[in-house]
Amino acid sequence: MEDFGKVRCKICGGVKSGIYLRSYNLRLCLDCFKLFFEKRVQETIEKFKMFSKSDRVAVAISGGKDSTALAKSLKELRYNVHLFHIDC
Known part of the structure; x- marks a missing residue:
């Protein structure tokens, strides 16, 4: 995960402060990153029936x-x- 300052978000399309997730090849604004992270947490909990x-x-x-x-x-x-x- 790298901080890139302003990015064009792959999810919302906005140009805002954000990050680049190299392992996913994704540039996300901070708002969409939060939703992305929470979705991954939820999916992991469900997948492994934690x-x-x-x-x-x-x-x-x-x-x-x-x-x-x-x-x-x-x-x-x-x-x-x-x-x-x-x-x-």
């Missing part, structure tokens, strides 16, 4: 970009998310 919307989901959060993005996406997708952090 949990359902009624389950309580514990997410270990370090405060870094990866765990924060996952926790935020699960919350946006309306999963029952419970965050925890162990300070050693």
